Amino acid sequence: MKMRKPIKAYGGNGRSAIYEFDDGTAEMRNGGTIAWRNTNPGNIKSGEFAKSHGGIGNNGKFAVFPDFATGRRAMYDLLQLPKYHSVTLAEAIYIYAPPPENNPEAYIQRVVELTGFRRTDRMADLDNWRLVDAMMRHEDYKVGIVKPIKKLSAVYTWRTMRDEHVRPEHAKREGQVFRWDRPNFDHPGEARGCRCWAECHECEYVAKATNPFEVQIVISY
Secondary structure: OOOOOEEEEEEOOOOEEEEEEOOOOEEEEEOOOHHHHOOOOOOOEOOHHHHHOOOOEEEOOEEEOOOHHHHHHHHHHHHOOHHHHOOEHHHHHHHHOOOOOOOHHHHHHHHHHHHOOOOOOEHHHOOHHHHHHHHHHHHOOOOOEEEEEOOOOOEEEEEOOOOOOOOHHHHOOOOOEEEOOOOOOOOOOOOOOOOOEEEEOOOOOOOOOOOHHHOOOOOOO
16 A cells, blocks of 8 residues: 655644645644654754755744654754764754753753763764654654544645744735645745745634744754
8 A cells, every 4th residue: 555645744723734645635733742743853943954854844933844754864964964063962952952942951961861971972973863862852752633634725824933034025925825726926935044834724723722933942053
């Protein structure tokens, strides 16, 4: 039996994410943690790095990957960049999850406890797959509920980060509805450096929603 392959992903309505598959079906991921909803165990931000490492969309400021293996591999490859690979474990985590939005000291302590590594160890000398798995546990990958979508919406609502860095032409599209099949311009997140995302227009709202731009997790790279 042929496995379905996710080909596109974007924000749901509230605390969820939408995945479209190559066979024309779709599903919504509800609840769980944002790392699980986006199949992004390292909570990597959307952008050129994510796109070049298998990302299929974005949900707020975070990238969405097609499967766990791809998301995990992207996290590994991110840690191979010189800014991480040439420093100590502690320094790398301060870069990866900087204060004040994060608590890097708690992050370091958790990783040290899980791996037995020392904070002063050089990243180049460590088993980075072991490090990735420890960091994933700290990032919190909790499973929610997967719900099939019977009828895929032909439209989406344009959402922005609502800050001073949003492009003027994109700020004007905040909250507007557009068709997927009739773009007169790039869809949200497609233009280089764009942090906007598409929100499912006709999906059910998830109670006690947390909008992606309000999540206080910032990953720097």
